[in-house]
Amino acid sequence: MGCFSFLKLMMFVFNGVIFLSGLAVLGIGIWVKVDGGSFVQILGAAAPQLMQLINVGYLCIAVGTFLLLMGFLGCCGAMKESKCMLLLFFVIILILFIAEVAGAVVVLAFSSVADIFIEHLKNWAVKTLREDYGRRDDVTAIWDTTMKELKCCGFNNYKDFNSSYFYQTHSQTYPTGCCLPPKHECLESELDSTKQGCLHEFQTFLSRNGKIVG
Template identity: 75%
Template sequence: MSIQLGGLVLLGVGIWVKVDSTSFVKVLGEATPHLMQLINVGYLCIAVGTFLLLMGFMGCWGSVKESKCLLLVFFVFTLTLFIVEVAGAVVVLAFSSVADIFIEHLKKWAMKSLEEDYERQEDLTAIWNTTMKELKCCGFNNYTDFSNSYFYQTHMEYPSVCCLDDKPCQESEIDSNKQGCLHAFQVFLSKNGKIVGGVALGIGVLELAAMAVSMNLYCKIGTAS
């Protein structure tokens, strides 16, 4: 049931993001502004949510019908997901180069979106504006990320979120206290790492519980037959 609930939540969020991103931005911006990046992964939320929903349904249906086949498939899928999560955590913790590679790919995407898509794509612009405003940052590295951007070439000014007076400005009026969003996000993670770890631990416990229940039912069905 917990897996089904998680899948339903993710599916709902994904559909909400893709159908009405404006209201999602407003609600999420007011509740947890640091998680605005979720709007970038609407389709991923839909895919993962659907997968978890199907897995949860498979487990429930298998227990109701006492189907050893469905219970075993559910157990294998959940175990695989758990192993992948643990392996990913171990790799990230053990090999800092993996994090560097991820950041490098993230940087390429961020630079491309700031230079080519900022102000051209409404949703993407809203994401960047909200992120920079709430994290009190400018650009991915700093304000110079906008120097060769479509926005700067069009207006010959930097975005208002980077400026002292909260309106488009020249380089001399840039707010020097605002660093890049990468640095701001790293600071946020360092302050909230325990919360992230707690959520991950909770997910792992739920998966272990689901596997234990499914295997217990599988063994009982085998004994009864």
């Protein structure tokens, strides 16, 4: 087998895997959006810790469609030796590579951009905590997971929940993620004083791992 034939075969195999992966991700995304009830039952029984996947159906559809497109271009371009398909495939790969490099440069070199991003993130986060936490299941699930994984409470601190929908409808108590265990909900006097806001924990993570993330 010549070098060209070997490269052609490898191109077909790897892009075939990408195509099948895209098909699987797209199928999951469509399943989540069309028949969310059965998906929740199966996922809840098999892996309760992955229940947050029910909130990313549209993302799965978008990623799956993109992978299908890339796999199709790579496979057909390699098998048919189509210059047009292969050129489009490599142009997309090049654009992704440039975007990743640009993103890394922004993360590593332009802290002011990061500050602007954090300011916008702060406005959105505090708004969702006060208006949507406890009201919308998807927002509540995302925040519960974030506070659990980062071991934090609120965005700035626990006071983000003051006058919130959750605070007013739960007898002026704070959510589980802010409380000393094994409290389900708690008053201010029962809060875990060791927990900082999620912004502080996120900034700490970036300061320790910023270069790795970049």
